[in-house]
Amino acid sequence: MDTSLNAWKYCFEQVAPKLLLYAVQLCPSRADAEDVVQMAFVRWWRRFPEGNEEHIPLLYAAVRTIALDQRRSDTRRSRREAASEVALSMGDAPVFDPSPEQKETALIVQEALQTLPEDQREVVTLKLWGGLTFAEIAATTGESINTVSGRYRYALQALQKRLAARRDDLVIAAPSPPVTNVFPFHPAKEAML
Amino acid sequence: MNEHDLETLLAGLQPRGPSSALNQRVEHELELDRHWMHAPLPRRQRLWTPVFWSSLGAAAAVLVMSLLPANPTVGTSTEIASIPSPTVLPVSTIREVVDAQNEGIQYNADSRLPEQHVKLMTLERHAWIDPRDGAHITLEMPREDSVILPVNFQ
Numbered sequence: 045m046d047t048s049l050n051a052w053k054y055c056f057e058q059v060a061p062k063l064l065l066y067a068v069q070l071c072p073s074r075a076d077a078e079d080v081v082q083m084a085f086v087r088w089w090r091r092f093p094e095g096n097e098e099h100i101p102l103l104y105a106a107v108r109t110i111a112l113d114q115r116r117s118d119t120r121r122s123r124r125e126a127a128s129e130v131a132l133s134m135g136d137a138p139v140f141d142p143s144p145e146q147k148e149t150a151l152i153v154q155e156a157l158q159t160l161p162e163d164q165r166e167v168v169t170l171k172l173w174g175g176l177t178f179a180e181i182a183a184t185t186g187e188s189i190n191t192v193s194g195r196y197r198y199a200l201q202a203l204q205k206r207l208a209a210r211r212d213d214l215v216i217a218a219p220s221p222p223v224t225n226v227f228p229f230h231p232a233k234e235a236m237l
Numbered sequence: 238m239n240e241h242d243l244e245t246l247l248a249g250l251q252p253r254g255p256s257s258a259l260n261q262r263v264e265h266e267l268e269l270d271r272h273w274m275h276a277p278l279p280r281r282q283r284l285w286t287p288v289f290w291s292s293l294g295a296a297a298a299v300l301v302m303s304l305l306p307a308n309p310t311v312g313t314s315t316e317i318a319s320i321p322s323p324t325v326l327p328v329s330t331i332r333e334v335v336d337a338q339n340e341g342i343q344y345n346a347d348s349r350l351p352e353q354h355v356k357l358m359t360l361e362r363h364a365w366i367d368p369r370d371g372a373h374i375t376l377e378m379p380r381e382d383s384v385i386l387p388v389n390f391q
Contacts, residue, residue: 203247
């Protein structure tokens, strides 16, 4: 098997759901988010085909840059923003892939996320689902660490208030273990030194 | 619900995966251009890349020099540049006069006519290009010519 040729599939399988969730925060629709993720991943993989996890923050940064570029270049986008605040957020398409018992929770959380300002939603997504550190989020968004950690704290407080009313409907599941390496095997790091 | 419970609740939700169409599009795009398969170079190689290219250029220059005639003064610069080479194409040949020494007027031993002897020191610069990878090869060759000019006394 040609490992180099197929390695991207494993990597994409690992990172694409998280990238899409992040891109959906910045794009008007899931279709737009998929376009952004496609461009960002292809660009990133061509640059870093070794799939090293230390370059993952750059992948999120690529998603952000492409999404914001598309938003700026799309004049129709601004009209949609003016017409509907909902269009700014993730839309109606489900963004989570819940287990049967989590379905209600997923809907409630998605709804609560939509109420957050975009900058807070962005930080929460990068931190909780992207697994980035505050320093990496700061580098990705071009903000200071204090700013992004503050946004994260405000976002959690807002979500707490939102979700408190529907506490009985929420099902807490164990989070999936963080992905430490997106590649099926570690590249020979000693050869890189 | 405290902050930790909330983080656990949120992180426990799995983001929805990409559509099969997106997978296909990414695969198609990566298949179109497979340069990325050869793109990652270990840092050690990257550090040595300029040296590698310099060595390649030097080796090519030696190859070209071996194709040149043994006595460069025999042929003209045009002939040198057009020596058939299997890989490189001639780009330019420039001759730059570095110095000229007037050796004075001498009388020809046979005709007994006056001649002015001048020694010209020149530097020939030949350039070739390898069309396969765009590598430039430059060769500098010092040259010394004795020029004899007719003299008329008025």
